[in-house]
Amino acid sequence: DGGITQSPKYLFRKEGQNVTLSCEQNLNHDAMYWYRQDPGQGLRLIYYSQIVNDFQKGDIAEGYSVSREKKESFPLTVTSAQKNPTAFYLCASSIVAGGATGANVLTFGAGSRLTVL
Amino acid sequence: KQEVTQIPAALSVPEGENLVLNCSFTDSAIYNLQWFRQDPGKGLTSLLLIQSSQREQTSGRLNASLDKSSGRSTLYIAASQPGDSATYLCAVRPSSGGYNKLIFGAGTRLAVHP
Numbered sequence: 001d002g003g004i005t006q007s008p009k010y011l012f013r014k015e016g017q018n019v020t021l022s023c024e025q026n027l028n029h030d031a032m033y034w035y036r037q038d039p040g041q042g043l044r045l046i047y048y049s050q051i052v053n054d055f056q057k058g059d060i061a062e063g064y065s066v067s068r069e070k071k072e073s074f075p076l077t078v079t080s081a082q083k084n085p086t087a088f089y090l091c092a093s094s095i096v097a098g099g100a101t102g103a104n105v106l107t108f109g110a111g112s113r114l115t116v117l
Numbered sequence: 118k119q120e121v122t123q124i125p126a127a128l129s130v131p132e133g134e135n136l137v138l139n140c141s142f143t144d145s146a147i148y149n150l151q152w153f154r155q156d157p158g159k160g161l162t163s164l165l166l167i168q169s170s171q172r173e174q175t176s177g178r179l180n181a182s183l184d185k186s187s188g189r190s191t192l193y194i195a196a197s198q199p200g201d202s203a204t205y206l207c208a209v210r211p212s213s214g215g216y217n218k219l220i221f222g223a224g225t226r227l228a229v230h231p
Contacts, residue, residue, distance in 0.1 A: 003171075004160075042121065042206065042221030043161075058218065090160055104210065105151070106219065108160035 002027045003005055004109035006091050011114045013078070013085065022116060023091035030072035030096055033106065037088040046089075050096070054113045077086045078114060086116045119144045119211050123222035131198055133166045138192040138225045140207035145185050147186055152181050152192050155224070164205075165192070169212070182200040197229045 004025045013019045025032065029068030030049050035043040049068040063082025068074055074093075078085045092106040130136055140150070150170045153161040164182040165174045167190070173182040180193040190207055194226045204226045208219040 006160075039225055040126075042223045043208075043219075044221075045218050047216065077151055088158075092161075105163055106161075108153075108162070110160045111158070113158070 004091055004093055006109035006112050009043075009110070009112060011112060013026060013114060015116060015117050016080045018077055018079050021078070021114070023074045023076065023090055023093075023109060024072055025074075025091075025093045025107075025109075026072060027086045027093055027107060029093035029107070030071070031094045031104070032068070033092040033094075034058075034066065034074070035090045035092065036109075037090060041091060046076065060111070085114055088113050093095075100105065119209065119220045121209055121220050121222035123205075123207060123227050125225060125228040128228070129226075132197060132199060132229055132231050134197050134229075135162070135200065136194050136197055136227075138194070138227070140190040140203050142188045142190075142209050144211065144213070144214040145188055146211060147185065148212045149184055150181075150190050150207060150209050150210075150218045151219070152179075152190075153208065155172055155206060157203075158195060161206065186218050194227075197227075199229050199231055202227055229231070 007022045017035045018113040037043050044060050047066045048056040075090040089112045091109040094104045094106050120140045122137050131222040151166050152164045155161045167174050178195040183190045204224040206224040208221045
């Protein structure tokens with residue numbers, strides 16, 4: 001079955017450590033996204049990528065980094081510069097990014113919960 | 118700046134009740150609006166997508182309407198069931214600002230009790 005796989009599901013980080021969240025999709029989608037979800041708030045966009053080897057900052061990119069070396073993969077690194085990284089992280093993909101068509105409907109992974117100790 | 122608000126934040130209803138979830142947005146310049154469902158600790162599942170030129174979309178017991186000029190959308194759930202218990206989020210895709218992204222509301226947490 002096609003879908004998005006995020007790993008790990010739960011991750012604990014000590015202060016000062018970098019951690020990387022994995023996101024893999026087998027939907028052949030061009031666009032991929034990373035969102036952060038905090039309790040009582042809507043999802044906020046961290047980074048997105050419209051195509052391989054290209055990515056753009058979202059609203060809250062500070063303290064995060066990404067790469068898009070393969071179409072299927074869009075890993076997110078939470079660096080030590082991110083001062084409040086405890087949150088639920090969601091990866092998503094769509095056939096294309098943006099625009100008015102239904103091809104930008106997002107498919108989400110199951111999420112990764114990061115806790116800073 | 119586009120903002121999306123969902124009211125109420127939480128709702129508890131008995132099984133079988135028809136209910137309405139509300140979503141409002143501040144800028145009518147949107148391509149479309151989506152409703153999602155999120156189960157606890159899980160990702161989001163797309164329920165309905167309404168294009169800006171459409172007034173409503175239906176899927177089974179779900180009906181979503183869009184009034185772009187007033188900045189409002191409603192999600193109507195008919196004959197609610199305990200399995201409908203989840204958080205429901207709406208999101209708009211702005212058509213201005215040169216930024217292709219979804220703007221999410223904080224969600225309505227729904228509990229349907231037997």
